[in-house]
Structures are given as C-alpha cells and as structure tokens.
Amino acid sequence: MRQFLVLTCLATLTAMPAFAQPADLAADLGKPLTAEQFDARTQGRTITYSAQGQPYGTEQYKPGHKVIWAFTDSECKEGDWFQSNQYICFDYGDYAPLQCWTFYDSPQGLVAKFRGDPASEPLVSLSESQDPLSCQGPDLGV
Secondary structure, eight states: OHHHHHHHHHHHHHHGGGSOOHHHHHHHTOSOOOHHHHHHHHTTOEEEEEETTEEEEEEEEEGGGEEEEEETTSOOEEEEEEEETTEEEEEOGGGSOOEEEEEEEETTEEEEEETTOTTSOOEEEEEEESSOOOOSSTTOOO
16 A cells, blocks of 8 residues: 555656646746737737637737737727737727736747736637638728
8 A cells, every 4th residue: 555655646746747837837938929029920810819728709910009809709899909018918998907918929829828817827829810800890800
C-alpha cells in the first residue's frame, strides 16, 4: 500500500506542469501585441472568440481603430480601440464600461486576457474571416 501511495504521489507531481494555471498562460505566450501589431493582425478581419471552448462573441476590425462587437446571439455595438500601456482597450460608449485586454498572437490564434483578472480564462480566436459581421440595423457590419 505504501508503495502505491508513493507511486501515486510521483505520478501526480510529474503530471502537474500539464495543468498550468490560466495566469501562467500569458507568460507562455510571449510579449503582448503593440497597437501597431494588433492593427496589422486584425484590420479587415472579423474574428469569433471562444471562452472555455464555447463561442463567446464576434468582432469586426475596421480601419481607423473602429470595431463592431456582438456577443453570440446579441445585437451589434460599434466602438473604438486604443492602446493604453500593454493593453488594447475598447470603448463602446454607454453600452459597456471600458474593456482592456492584453492580446497575444499564438499558434492557436489570437489570445486575449482581460485586465485586472489574471485568473480568468482567456478568449481565444475560434475563426477568422474577411466577411463583415452580420448585424441587424442600418449601417452595421458593412
């Protein structure tokens, strides 16, 4: 029995690095994207993000740091983005408080970590397109 416990402990310790904490994910991704890198990576694209493997929302990135965002099955909201230190911040006016994220370009796609909540699960790009975001209402998603 004692030998079984020792082997179980060793197996657990060996497996631990595979279970990296969400806070450690950003450290493995390298440096956050700058505004110039983020703009070059996103402009002209519509990116759908997932959280914990489930669709979360979609954002269309337009010239001049303009964006259109929609949570999955929600109406679209127009906004702007800008860089603040290492963060890319999104301003959607009265729709939502300022949203700031660190973005990383990874082999899995674009990864976003929310400012002020290092333990939160990151958003990961699920799909990318050059098609506009399909929105209800005039002049949205075009």
